[in-house]
Amino acid sequence: MxxxxxxxxxxxxxxxxxxxxxxxxxxxxxxxxxxxxxxxxxxxxxxxxxxxxxxxxxxxxxxxxxxxxxxxxxxxxxxxxxxxxxxxxxxxSLRLPFIPIDSLMGSAKRVCYQGAEGAYSEEATIRFFGKDVNCFHVDSFRDAFGALEDGSADYAVLPIENSTAGIVSEVYDLLTEYENYIVGEQIIDIKHCLLGVPGARLEDITTVYSHPQSLMQSARFLAEHSDIKQISMKNNAFAARKVSDDKDKTQAAIASRRAGEVYGLEIIQEAINQAESNSTRFIVVTNQKVFLKGAGKISLCLEIPHEAGSLYHIMSHFIYNGLNMTKIESRPIEDRNWEYRFFIDFDGNLEDSAVKNALRGLREEAKMMKILGNY
Missing domain, CATH: 1.20.59.10 (Chorismate mutase)
Structure with a gap:
C-alpha cells in the first residue's frame, strides 16, 4: 500500500x-x-x-x-x-475560606520586617505601606512569622526571591510551616554600595561584611580586590551597623545607600553589584485568610504522589482552565528522601470560576495543597 x-x-x-x-x-x-x-x-x-x-x-x-x-x-x-x-x-461551587477586602491599610496596623533599620526589607516596607507605617524589625525570618503568630504584628515583609541569586528557601519553607498568607508584593531594585566610616578609602579596606547573597552579587568587584577578606552577616543592615559601631577604617559593609545614611557611613564606591538589573521581590504576609479585591496572582504549594506522570497531570489543570502559570519551584520535603514540595504562582483571582475549577482538581488529586495567598 x-x-x-x-x-x-x-x-x-x-x-x-x-x-x-x-x-x-x-x-x-x-x-x-x-x-x-x-x-x-x-x-x-x-x-x-x-x-x-x-x-x-x-x-x-x-x-x-x-x-x-x-x-x-x-x-x-x-x-x-x-x-x-x-x-x-x-x-x-468550591468554598474557599478566604475573604475579599478593600484595603490592607489602617492606622492600627503594625508591620515587622527582618533585619535592621536601613535594610532593603525596611525600604520595601516603606514603599508598600507608606513612610508613616508603624513598623519594627526582628532578627530572623522565623521571628517575623512568630510575630504574626503571637499578634505583635499584623503584617510581615519578607524577601522571597532575587533576580540573580534566586529564591530565599527559608521563607518558602516557613510559608508551609506557619498558617500565614501572602496579601501583597513589592519589588525593590538592589544597588549595593561599599560603605565605610567617614574618611575611609578603598585602599584602607581589609575586611568587608555583608549578607552571603550580596557578597555573591558583588563577586566581580571583590575578585578585583582579592586581598579583602569577606565575612558573612545575617543582613546587610547588620553589617553596616557593625562597621559603624567598630569605627574601624579597615572595615567596610556592602549595603544600600539608605543603610549608609542610617548608620553614618560614607559611600566608598557605588553600584558594586555586577548585574545592572538586580531586584528583590518581597512578599507581604499576614495570618488572616484575606485577599484584596481585584488581586491578580495566586501562590500555592502542593505535594503530589511520588510516581511517573504526577506533575504532568497536575499541570494539566492550569492548561485546561486557561490559567497562565508564571513560576514553579521545588523544595525537598523534610524526612522524606527525594520527595519534593512544589510552589506555584499563576495569574488569577480566587473568585474566578476557572480558578475554582483548577483548585478543585488540584485539591482532589494532590496529596496536599495549600493556597499561600492571592495578591
Whole structure:
C-alpha cells in the first residue's frame, strides 16, 4: 500500500476514535450527575489504577502497553475535568475560606520586617505601606512569622526571591510551616554600595561584611580586590551597623545607600553589584485568610504522589482552565528522601470560576495543597 492509502486508513481510525471519545465523555457526564446526586468524590484513584492495569493487559507489546497507559491516563484526566466543570455548573461551587477586602491599610496596623533599620526589607516596607507605617524589625525570618503568630504584628515583609541569586528557601519553607498568607508584593531594585566610616578609602579596606547573597552579587568587584577578606552577616543592615559601631577604617559593609545614611557611613564606591538589573521581590504576609479585591496572582504549594506522570497531570489543570502559570519551584520535603514540595504562582483571582475549577482538581488529586495567598 502506498502512503496515501495508509493515511486514509489512519483518518478512518481517527474518526472512530473521536466518535468513541465523545461517547465516553457522555457516559462520564452521566457519572458526574450520579456523583453529584450522591455526594461522591470525583477522583477515585484506586478505580483508575485498576482500569489502567486492565487496558494495558489488552495490548500485545510492551511499547503499546506504555502508550495505552499514557492515553488512558489522559482520557481519565479529561473525564475528571468534565466532572469538576459539571459540579460548578450545578451550583456545587468550591468554598474557599478566604475573604475579599478593600484595603490592607489602617492606622492600627503594625508591620515587622527582618533585619535592621536601613535594610532593603525596611525600604520595601516603606514603599508598600507608606513612610508613616508603624513598623519594627526582628532578627530572623522565623521571628517575623512568630510575630504574626503571637499578634505583635499584623503584617510581615519578607524577601522571597532575587533576580540573580534566586529564591530565599527559608521563607518558602516557613510559608508551609506557619498558617500565614501572602496579601501583597513589592519589588525593590538592589544597588549595593561599599560603605565605610567617614574618611575611609578603598585602599584602607581589609575586611568587608555583608549578607552571603550580596557578597555573591558583588563577586566581580571583590575578585578585583582579592586581598579583602569577606565575612558573612545575617543582613546587610547588620553589617553596616557593625562597621559603624567598630569605627574601624579597615572595615567596610556592602549595603544600600539608605543603610549608609542610617548608620553614618560614607559611600566608598557605588553600584558594586555586577548585574545592572538586580531586584528583590518581597512578599507581604499576614495570618488572616484575606485577599484584596481585584488581586491578580495566586501562590500555592502542593505535594503530589511520588510516581511517573504526577506533575504532568497536575499541570494539566492550569492548561485546561486557561490559567497562565508564571513560576514553579521545588523544595525537598523534610524526612522524606527525594520527595519534593512544589510552589506555584499563576495569574488569577480566587473568585474566578476557572480558578475554582483548577483548585478543585488540584485539591482532589494532590496529596496536599495549600493556597499561600492571592495578591
Amino acid at each position: 502506498d502512503l496515501k492509502d495508509l493515511r486514509k486508513q489512519i483518518d478512518e481510525i481517527d474518526s472512530s476514535l473521536v466518535e468513541l471519545y465523545e461517547k465516553r465523555m457522555e457516559v462520564s457526564s452521566a457519572i458526574a450527575d450520579y456523583k453529584i446526586a450522591n455526594g461522591k468524590k470525583v477522583y477515585d484513584r484506586e478505580r483508575e489504577l485498576e482500569k489502567i492495569k486492565t487496558v494495558k493487559g489488552l495490548t500485545h507489546s510492551d511499547f503499546n502497553s506504555i502508550g495505552i497507559e499514557e492515553l488512558f491516563s489522559q482520557i481519565m484526566s479529561m473525564s475528571r475535568k468534565l466532572q469538576y466543570q459539571k459540579l460548578s455548573e450545578q451550583g456545587a
